[in-house]
Amino acid sequence: MALPTPWQTATVTDIRAETRTAKTFRLELADPRRHLAGQHYVVRLTAPDGYRAQRSYSVASAPDDRAIELTVELLPGGEVSGFLHEVVEVGDELEVRGPIGGFFAWDDESPILGVAGGSGVVPLMSMLRHSRAQGHPDLVQLVVSVRTPADLYYAGEITGPETTIVHTRQAPAGSHRPAGRLSAGDLEPILDADREIYVCGSPGFCDGATALLLDLGVDTHRIRVERFGPTR
Incomplete structure (x- = not known):
């Protein structure tokens, strides 16, 4: 031990x-x-x-x-x-x-898709930063769901083709996607059979995101989930 x-x-x-x-x-x-x-x-x-x-x-x-x-x-x-x-x-x-922690840790070699709700982006940001620092930004695709633009952590870094932002309450002016909950349509275009999927956020968000992935045919063994609860 x-x-x-x-x-x-x-x-x-x-x-x-x-x-x-x-x-x-x-x-x-x-x-x-x-x-x-x-x-x-x-x-x-x-x-x-x-x-x-x-x-x-x-x-x-x-x-x-x-x-x-x-x-x-x-x-x-x-x-x-x-x-x-x-x-x-x-x-x-x-x-x-x-x-x-070991279950939610990334080996920094396998391609992954990170799906984050709100503050659940924190450990996934470590993965995105690491892939970029190693010169392989394509290894990490990141989808972040937030209520409004003002609620997005690391706003200056969550940009580029490997990132997608979903606004659930208020979308920025000129956004091609209206405000609304994360949907299968947000995930399906970036699903890749070779990628493991890391889901992180509140219990409700994780349950909803996992259900979407399963409905899209993702095998449960490809999904890792970390639920954030209130830590006062």
């Missing part, structure tokens, strides 16, 4: 806003470890009285980046997300453990 990865100190070197409610935290690790695209880290907070809270966050940065980037959505009453958003500043230190 593999031993759990130890806790270590990470220094916050950059904080940037992705949306009105999401921030990306860049962390320099005291003991850098190469992660696989799709893995996550646990962030642990300890109060002066010894009380501890911890949450898991997917890594958004590519594996060859010596630092890690975690994108955190601020949740109402969020215990950990609130502290990260409202208290943590550049130069602060956090306690982290990772990288963790």
Whole structure:
């Protein structure tokens, strides 16, 4: 049995806003470890009285980046997300453990299709960034479903022929696709028999996206699913 990865100190070197409610935290690790695209880290907070809270966050940065980037959505009453958003500043230190996870990790060689809902794009962004950094952007096709243009994480990078954005509530001016839920018509043109499919998002989104893929004839063994629940 593999031993759990130890806790270590990470220094916050950059904080940037992705949306009105999401921030990306860049962390320099005291003991850098190469992660696989799709893995996550646990962030642990300890109060002066010894009380501890911890949450898991997917890594958004590519594996060859010596630092890690975690994108955190601020949740109402969020215990950990609130502290990260409202208290943590550049130069602060956090306690982290990772990288963790194997089922949703990508081997960086097989062609894949990523299907993300909202914040579910975070681990898939690591895959897209890695494929681009390796000079093989065609390995990763990415479909991201968001409510409005303002809700899209990494908006400056989710561009180009390997990416598709589906707006469910409000589409940008001039969009060829009207606002509406992810449909079979969004997925069918980019389905490829050689690609494994990584689906990530809320439980409802994952169930809906998986049902669409199965209706399109995708074998269940080609689909990997990671459901995001509220992590306050």
